[in-house]
Amino acid sequence: MFVSLNWLKNYVDIDNISSEQLAEKITKSGIEVEGIEYVAEASSNVVVGYVQSCEKHPNADKLNLCQVDTGDEELQIICGAPNVAQGQKVAVAKPGAVLPGNVKIKKAKLRGVESQGMICSLQELGIEEKFVPKEFAEGIFVFPEDAEVGADARELLNLDDAILELGLTPNRADAMSMLGVAYETSAILDTPVKLPDESVNLSSEQAADYVSVTVEDAELNPYYGAFVIKDVKVKNSPLWMRNYLIAAGIRPINNVVDITNYVLLEYGQPLHAFDYDRFGSKEIVVRRAHDKETITTLDDQERELYSNHLVITNGQEPTAIAGVMGGADSEVSEQTKTVLLEAAYFSPAAVRQSSKDHGLRSESSTRFEKGVDPERVKRAGLRACQLLSEYADGIILQGPVEFDELNCTEATVEVSTEKVNERLGTEITSDEISDILRKLHFGFKANDGIFIVTVPTRRGDITLFEDMVEEIARIYGYDNLPYTLPAGAGQAGGLTSRQSLKREIKHYMEGAGLMEAITYSLTSKERAETLVSPEIREHATQSIRLSMPMSEEHSNLRLSILPELLASFSYNTARKQANLAYYEIGTVFVSPVAEKLTEQPRELLRVAGAVTGDWLLHPMQQEKKQADFFLVKGIVEGLLDKLGITATFKQAKLEGMHPGRTAQVYLGEQSIGFLGQLHPSLQQSYDLKDTYVFDLDMEALLGQTNNEPDFSKIPRYPSVSRDIALVVDQEIPAGDIKATIVEKAGALLKDVQVFDVYQGEHLQAGKKSIAFSLFYQDPERTLKDEEVEASYQAILSAVEKNHQAELRG
Amino acid sequence: MRERLQALKEEALAKVDQADTLNELQDIKVAYLGKKGPITEVLRGMGKLSKEERPVIGELANKVRETIAGELDAKKEKLEARELEEKLEKETIDVTLPGRPVTLGGPHLLTSIVEEIEDLFIGMGFEVREGPEVETDYYNFEALNLPKGHPARDMQDSFYITEELLMRTHTSPVQARTMGKYQGSKPVKMICPGKVYRRDTDDATHSHQFTQVEGLYVDRNVRMSDLKGVLNRFAKQMFGEEREIRLRPSFFPFTEPSVEMDISCKVCHGEGCSVCKGTGWIEILGGGMVHPRVLEMAGYDSKEYTGFAFGMGPERIAMLKYGVDDIRHFYTNDIRFLKQYHKA
Numbered sequence A: 001m002f003v004s005l006n007w008l009k010n011y012v013d014i015d016n017i018s019s020e021q022l023a024e025k026i027t028k029s030g031i032e033v034e035g036i037e038y039v040a041e042a043s044s045n046v047v048v049g050y051v052q053s054c055e056k057h058p059n060a061d062k063l064n065l066c067q068v069d070t071g072d073e074e075l076q077i078i079c080g081a082p083n084v085a086q087g088q089k090v091a092v093a094k095p096g097a098v099l100p101g102n103v104k105i106k107k108a109k110l111r112g113v114e115s116q117g118m119i120c121s122l123q124e125l126g127i128e129e130k131f132v133p134k135e136f137a138e139g140i141f142v143f144p145e146d147a148e149v150g151a152d153a154r155e156l157l158n159l160d161d162a163i164l165e166l167g168l169t170p171n172r173a174d175a176m177s178m179l180g181v182a183y184e185t186s187a188i189l190d191t192p193v194k195l196p197d198e199s200v201n202l203s204s205e206q207a208a209d210y211v212s213v214t215v216e217d218a219e220l221n222p223y224y225g226a227f228v229i230k231d232v233k234v235k236n237s238p239l240w241m242r243n244y245l246i247a248a249g250i251r252p253i254n255n256v257v258d259i260t261n262y263v264l265l266e267y268g269q270p271l272h273a274f275d276y277d278r279f280g281s282k283e284i285v286v287r288r289a290h291d292k293e294t295i296t297t298l299d300d301q302e303r304e305l306y307s308n309h310l311v312i313t314n315g316q317e318p319t320a321i322a323g324v325m326g327g328a329d330s331e332v333s334e335q336t337k338t339v340l341l342e343a344a345y346f347s348p349a350a351v352r353q354s355s356k357d358h359g360l361r362s363e364s365s366t367r368f369e370k371g372v373d374p375e376r377v378k379r380a381g382l383r384a385c386q387l388l389s390e391y392a393d394g395i396i397l398q399g400p401v402e403f404d405e406l407n408c409t410e411a412t413v414e415v416s417t418e419k420v421n422e423r424l425g426t427e428i429t430s431d432e433i434s435d436i437l438r439k440l441h442f443g444f445k446a447n448d449g450i451f452i453v454t455v456p457t458r459r460g461d462i463t464l465f466e467d468m469v470e471e472i473a474r475i476y477g478y479d480n481l482p483y484t485l486p487a488g489a490g491q492a493g494g495l496t497s498r499q500s501l502k503r504e505i506k507h508y509m510e511g512a513g514l515m516e517a518i519t520y521s522l523t524s525k526e527r528a529e530t531l532v533s534p535e536i537r538e539h540a541t542q543s544i545r546l547s548m549p550m551s552e553e554h555s556n557l558r559l560s561i562l563p564e565l566l567a568s569f570s571y572n573t574a575r576k577q578a579n580l581a582y583y584e585i586g587t588v589f590v591s592p593v594a595e596k597l598t599e600q601p602r603e604l605l606r607v608a609g610a611v612t613g614d615w616l617l618h619p620m621q622q623e624k625k626q627a628d629f630f631l632v633k634g635i636v637e638g639l640l641d642k643l644g645i646t647a648t649f650k651q652a653k654l655e656g657m658h659p660g661r662t663a664q665v666y667l668g669e670q671s672i673g674f675l676g677q678l679h680p681s682l683q684q685s686y687d688l689k690d691t692y693v694f695d696l697d698m699e700a701l702l703g704q705t706n707n708e709p710d711f712s713k714i715p716r717y718p719s720v721s722r723d724i725a726l727v728v729d730q731e732i733p734a735g736d737i738k739a740t741i742v743e744k745a746g747a748l749l750k751d752v753q754v755f756d757v758y759q760g761e762h763l764q765a766g767k768k769s770i771a772f773s774l775f776y777q778d779p780e781r782t783l784k785d786e787e788v789e790a791s792y793q794a795i796l797s798a799v800e801k802n803h804q805a806e807l808r809g
Numbered sequence B: 001m002r003e004r005l006q007a008l009k010e011e012a013l014a015k016v017d018q019a020d021t022l023n024e025l026q027d028i029k030v031a032y033l034g035k036k037g038p039i040t041e042v043l044r045g046m047g048k049l050s051k052e053e054r055p056v057i058g059e060l061a062n063k064v065r066e067t068i069a070g071e072l073d074a075k076k077e078k079l080e081a082r083e084l085e086e087k088l089e090k091e092t093i094d095v096t097l098p099g100r101p102v103t104l105g106g107p108h109l110l111t112s113i114v115e116e117i118e119d120l121f122i123g124m125g126f127e128v129r130e131g132p133e134v135e136t137d138y139y140n141f142e143a144l145n146l147p148k149g150h151p152a153r154d155m156q157d158s159f160y161i162t163e164e165l166l167m168r169t170h171t172s173p174v175q176a177r178t179m180g181k182y183q184g185s186k187p188v189k190m191i192c193p194g195k196v197y198r199r200d201t202d203d204a205t206h207s208h209q210f211t212q213v214e215g216l217y218v219d220r221n222v223r224m225s226d227l228k229g230v231l232n233r234f235a236k237q238m239f240g241e242e243r244e245i246r247l248r249p250s251f252f253p254f255t256e257p258s259v260e261m262d263i264s265c266k267v268c269h270g271e272g273c274s275v276c277k278g279t280g281w282i283e284i285l286g287g288g289m290v291h292p293r294v295l296e297m298a299g300y301d302s303k304e305y306t307g308f309a310f311g312m313g314p315e316r317i318a319m320l321k322y323g324v325d326d327i328r329h330f331y332t333n334d335i336r337f338l339k340q341y342h343k344a
């Protein structure tokens, strides 16, 4: 809502306050002033001039040579505007004038003839093109005849007017009108409100002889008032009205249209003017549209209607979409003689539906959608009649013809001084509350600290005690509320163990050298379904799709964090940042069906990471180690170790991953993720060099954790270590042999580590040698050599049997 | 013989004194104390001595031995120390050369901000709660006093999946869920951080995905002044003791009265500048007293219980606190951006 302060001055006295101070006060009381603008940028030395003569320029066809009287001097001005003519009153920028955009006007010679200034268009005076009335759009502006020669044009055109831009919250529909803003200002400044003149002289004729009103659905249209105005002269509206409309951001058209717009802004009540003679009948019937009925609206669009759209008809066909837009056939034009003026209350839901379906949002529809003040509907019609009689020479017929089932009852709300103070934590007195209610122009009965408040219908947002508490608090001033801390017995706040553990996992990842990234959960269908861990894939074959995505880039809910993480790698490598190590903890969305979900998907927390480029880099020492499989595996193992989780790694073939360099991670039989090298072709699609990734089920990690420190088990007896080097077929995974060792070694074996893998010289082709260190320990006593030897022999025979392993000689 | 021993001693000690390497010392040791050395020889010739003289000479010979051995050891230690010193000297490196870099990661700026907010509110007795990112229409809207067709739903155009499921547009549904679980049986004091989604085209100030932290305190006798006190404490801890707060009336369907909180501008201290668009204040969060309908829907008697709620955007806080100028930075994960903001 744009509020012209000059316009506002017609209703409340704001002469003693600067526009900045007023803006601040309004903001602090609840309606945010988002900015203060002026109708036009500053200009100076522009006055009203009278064009005494206007002749063709002797040396140029398209230029005119004008003699202009500016009151104190007569100026010869060359003007190229097509509409300049003798006898006009125009805006003259005298030599020395400065126009918006810092255009300085000087005397100049044009084609050999001197020009002493410039005759201005509205655009040149700083008015936006879209608000300039059409008749002046291609030329200079012409003042009405009564403009005084020599007067300040800036003032006459209201160019200095300050405009407050109000950011209205949905509850404050009342402030979508000048009167509403006047009431608000009145409450804040404690000054009276002057209401506009609604008195009209009526002719002896009855509107009812000209038109009838039938409403078929009172719920959607509880009030319809039809005013008939005869002998209307369609012409320009008065300059002041055009000025205010421009200030409010509406282009002036003609007096009839301007008056409906003016009253719309003044009262917040949309009106519609039909050309009575083109309406098509003498009956107004408001009804739901018939399916597939059509109407051509004012913007010359043919629109198809359905039964959820409310229309105004002439008994036969629609003449307007109620509250949204009128029909082209009955539009007011220069030829209009009799105006049929509609002042109605249409239900917010009905207007919202039509406005949404037809993509039509207007000053009118936005007000109906929020609910107009029922008490002001008819008054707005009367106000328009008053203006039509004064500025369009209209004769107002007795009326209006009405359908009226509108509820104008004022809500009552009870508040007590005690309860108000209890809720706010204040010590406001009953007298202060009375005073606040008076400023708000709310009626009330007070008795011993209890108030029965009658809320004016313009404030339909106030129905509850709490609403009234807010009214009292905002006028009392939020600044005046004390600062207190809750008195209730304080509970100890804190993180749950799961939340703490999540933080610990983050710290581990960061300590391990990974940077935390946060990517989008909504991604393309392709990415959403790439690099999905087997245990996720098992429960979701497809990703969930939004019903109306904004773009295909963000259309589906991810099943894996990795694709967007890799996309961020692409972003970085394209910017010459080649060494990257990221992790992300986030949700993936798992549902057995991708469409028509009947319940919420399961949201599973994952921790994923990716590494590419150089890991260890110390050029001075010629050290440069690229990220590799064992780097990410080490990170994962470290995490599992930190969490006290024993997992196994199995060779795996997963889509998008290197077929020989991928491990699936298991907790017992349950898959909890994977790690490895990206498949070169996937890598290439992201424009990346060798990249290693991991993706783990955080739920499993958080659920399985056993990281309670256990101090009792610090060993007191020395451990014994033995090495064993085995020669096996190349294909046999070390993990399998290790598993056999762990299984057969007995309880004394505490740890097994691979410390060497070798293939090549001195070994048969197709064979490799793997060396393990075995660590034995008994917490209760010193080990005997025989015990270790027995275990060693058991291991040896088991690996010989299970893996055809031979002891390396 | 006595003279001979004395002479041997002098001779040996002089050699020890002159010796300059461990090898020389070893030679001296072998030469004088070895089995074929002169002292052994002297002792062998003791048979010629009288009974009385024998022990005396014997003792003298041992003393000479010991003295020489002692000196040898002392000298050895000295030479060894010197040798080590020389060796270390040769190992000198240029200590001004750069060290081997440690690969350290770090948290995302948003995580740092969220954890900071969490910790501040934990300090005031709040718990941290999480909830689903795909919400039901009921918890996202209806339970928060936004019935279907409510005009305020316009304020947050949403990503729907089905008519009943959508990407949550705020984290308030977590509050509704928590209250709904307790059904009025006990007070609730919680904050809920998380990702939220709205139908916005990504640009410098909009992101279709962003982060919110919302807070809720429901108990008997919760006052609006408590909200002001808690938010004031939060603002001072988060932004600095010198910052002032200001509450303005606002509107949210789930609170009444509603507030918008501003903090005084860091740049101009309230004078007005380009950062605060001339107002001296910067909008930081919204909140209010929990709407009675929200309490009732979750099974709390609004005559008995009152509460306050608030919500803020960590992106906005990060942008204000660290001067991040484009919200997209939080989601493009440019390594140069991520590295800039390591928690101190």
Ligand SMILES: [Zn+2]
Pocket: B265, B266, B267, B268, B269, B270, B271, B272, B273, B274, B275, B276, B277, B278, B280, B281
């Ligand atoms: Zn500032």
